[in-house]
Amino acid sequence: MKGTKNVSKKHIAVYITGGIAVYKAAQVVRSFIKAGFEVKVAMTSAAQKFVTAQTFEVLSTHHVYTDHVPTEDQEFVPHIALADWTDIAVVVPATANILAKMANGLADDFVSTAILATRAPKFVIPAMNENMWQQVSTQRNVHTLKDDGVSVMFPATGFLAEGYSGRGRMPEPEEIFHWISEKITVKQDLAGVNLLISAGPTVEEIDPVRYLTNHSSGKMGYALAQKAADRGANVTLVSGPTQLSKPSGVAVIDIISAKELQQKVKEKFEQNDVVIMAAAVSDFHVKQIAKQKIKKNGQSMHLDLVANPDILADLGHIKTHQKLVGFAAETQNLIENGNKKLVKKNLDMLVLNDVSRKDIGFNAADNEVRLLRPKKEPKLIAKTSKDKIADEILDELTSL
Numbered sequence: 001m002k003g004t005k006n007v008s009k010k011h012i013a014v015y016i017t018g019g020i021a022v023y024k025a026a027q028v029v030r031s032f033i034k035a036g037f038e039v040k041v042a043m044t045s046a047a048q049k050f051v052t053a054q055t056f057e058v059l060s061t062h063h064v065y066t067d068h069v070p071t072e073d074q075e076f077v078p079h080i081a082l083a084d085w086t087d088i089a090v091v092v093p094a095t096a097n098i099l100a101k102m103a104n105g106l107a108d109d110f111v112s113t114a115i116l117a118t119r120a121p122k123f124v125i126p127a128m129n130e131n132m133w134q135q136v137s138t139q140r141n142v143h144t145l146k147d148d149g150v151s152v153m154f155p156a157t158g159f160l161a162e163g164y165s166g167r168g169r170m171p172e173p174e175e176i177f178h179w180i181s182e183k184i185t186v187k188q189d190l191a192g193v194n195l196l197i198s199a200g201p202t203v204e205e206i207d208p209v210r211y212l213t214n215h216s217s218g219k220m221g222y223a224l225a226q227k228a229a230d231r232g233a234n235v236t237l238v239s240g241p242t243q244l245s246k247p248s249g250v251a252v253i254d255i256i257s258a259k260e261l262q263q264k265v266k267e268k269f270e271q272n273d274v275v276i277m278a279a280a281v282s283d284f285h286v287k288q289i290a291k292q293k294i295k296k297n298g299q300s301m302h303l304d305l306v307a308n309p310d311i312l313a314d315l316g317h318i319k320t321h322q323k324l325v326g327f328a329a330e331t332q333n334l335i336e337n338g339n340k341k342l343v344k345k346n347l348d349m350l351v352l353n354d355v356s357r358k359d360i361g362f363n364a365a366d367n368e369v370r371l372l373r374p375k376k377e378p379k380l381i382a383k384t385s386k387d388k389i390a391d392e393i394l395d396e397l398t399s400l
């Protein structure tokens with residue numbers, strides 16, 4: 001463990017909606033500011049009936065967004081300016097109304113519009129009457145938000161403003177601060193580690209318009225690259241063509257074919273301590289790429305394919321100080337086939353994907369993998385998001 005840090009997540013947008021617990025939001029804003037975050041606040045009209053915007057203006061030292069009028073210099077479209085500025089969005093307290101709007105993508109005032117425009121992680125702290133909280137529609141909205149990747153803090157049970165005890169009470173500001181801090185604080189256990197990772201598919205040209213490739217989206221490799229960088233590693237990502245945005249704080253080298261991948265990985269191999277080969281490398285390339293588009297000629301055609309080099313196995317045999325991790329996609333006899341690869345390619349870890357399942361793996365947001373390590377029992381990481389799998393793989397790596 002080499003300390004922790006809030007990975008460049010310094011800007012918090014606090015959205016305040018109209019519940020009786022608004023008064024507690026002032027304390028939450030104060031805790032963030034004391035912890036070194038810069039905070040900007042937006043309030044709904046209902047929220048302003050409970051506490052004035054001035055309270056939050058004084059606390060945050062920024063104008064409070066209440067409508068679509070610019071509050072800062074050079075803000076042409078304020079809801080987009082706030083959304084783009086945001087590293088973390090917090091809705092506190094969150095009314096039943098804003099939960100419903102967020103769950104359905106509604107954008108009919110400043111707060112809901114800015115939240116919809118925000119790509120940053122969202123933290124929501126509902127507070128309401130117990131019956132409102134337990135209403136099927138509210139619970140359905142909470143489920144939807146969780147499925148959408150929003151972190152929702154479960155309300156506390158206690159004395160409600162209505163004069164009786166029940167679930168729906170907003171947790172205390174310190175609890176809210178700790179709940180969010182824990183989620184955004186990242187251990188720096190990979191500080192100083194040079195990590196090379198390949199991701200995405202490779203593409204092998206057939207002629208000027210056609211190519212051979214596979215279903216790899218690159219999501220797993222990109223998640224690993226981002227998580228490793230967040231945890232302090234110096235990450236180089238060698239990436240095949242994907243639709244994903246580049247991970248932040250990562251040096252990205254774009255490649256197309258297996259041959260280019262091999263060349264770049266070999267170039268960078270010596271200077272890295274950990275090498276993770278998550279790219280789905282085409283096993284074959286065409287022997288002769290046609291210079292002109294191949295004409296349709298009859299009912300069948302023959303492509304002369306030549307095996308690509310087994311990059312992972314080559315690295316396994318030349319490695320010195322590096323920890324080498326491979327990925328394997330299998331459809332049957334997972335463990336048996338995986339263990340053979342682990343030994344044959346001289347790997348320190350093999351991440352095994354069952355690509356026969358449609359709910360995980362290629363292109364899906366979730367995955368379920370087994371980690372194979374020499375002389376150890378296989379370790380199952382049960383179905384979860386690729387981000388969580390990435391963290392678990394890195395945890396396992398640090399223990400090697």
Ligand SMILES: Cc1cc2nc3c(=O)[nH]c(=O)nc-3n(C[C@H](O)[C@H](O)[C@H](O)COP(=O)(O)O)c2cc1C
Nearest residue numbers: 017018019020044046047095096097098127128129
């Ligand atoms: C006195 C009073 C207290 C309220 N407390 C809450 C509350 O704690 N939680 C909630 O979800 N709604 C509460 N409401 C209802 C919301 O203010 C109402 O649904 C409003 O439309 C929410 O708008 P907003 O989500 O844009 O802020 C309360 C209303 C009043 C008049």
